[in-house]
Amino acid sequence: MDEQLLEIKEFDGIGYLPLIDFGTWRVAFLRYIDELIPRNINRVERHVETDEVFVLLAGKAILFMGTGDESLEELVPIVMEPCKLYNVRQNAWHCCVLSHDATILLVENRNTGLANTDYCALDDDQKQVLISAAFREQPGEWD
Template sequence: MKDKIFAYEGEGIKCVYNNDDWVICIKNWKPDNDIEGLHRLEVHHATDEQFILLNGKSILLVADRNNRKFDIEVIEMEPGKIYNVPRETWFYTIAQKDTKVMYIQDADTSEDNSEYCELSESELAEIKGKAAKIFNK
């Protein structure tokens, strides 16, 4: 048996490992995950998802949604720690350039068991204010 080594240096996401039960993906900075590109949150209805910051600066947004409004927690990720987002929890990541995050999720995660929701202007302003403090440390 030979070991396999997986890497990805491009922009955005690449699923580098899939064993038909779960996948490991590498998520590098992309405009959609920049603080200026942020516009939505997502939720997985069937599975948890785990995130690990490998390098750079990244923020994990997690939220509950009640009465069509989000109660958003802004978490500064620390390298090497595992952040578990339980199913039915809204989330997203914000990253600075040169950031690399790894995530693990069920291999069957798709548009069929996930959804997206646009953030309101006030929610975006709140997130951007908190994120600026973290990124400018």
């Protein structure tokens, strides 16, 4: 098929990879990576210029949403269900825990990056919420 009519992309590696950029938007895959092991997650992020859509395609994932404006007040685990769209609103604190076999489709602004993303460190209680939820919802995954 002529690539001017149809572009086909795939990714079976680890981590995050933008696959298709067009105009102002981007489609990417997020797959398991060691930085997303519950014990390794030390911060949440928020995008100050855009929403970000998450779709669980395979495996298990927990989307952690944070309340608070300038700093993180509470961390709430949302167990993702396959093929549902989770639209993380602009300026919403968030992070994800993925099982080893998970794949998440992401849709975001093409220019989403360090220049328009804020980070907030997790305190010990918030880390414990994250770790406890991951072990509860993904038993055996992190032993």
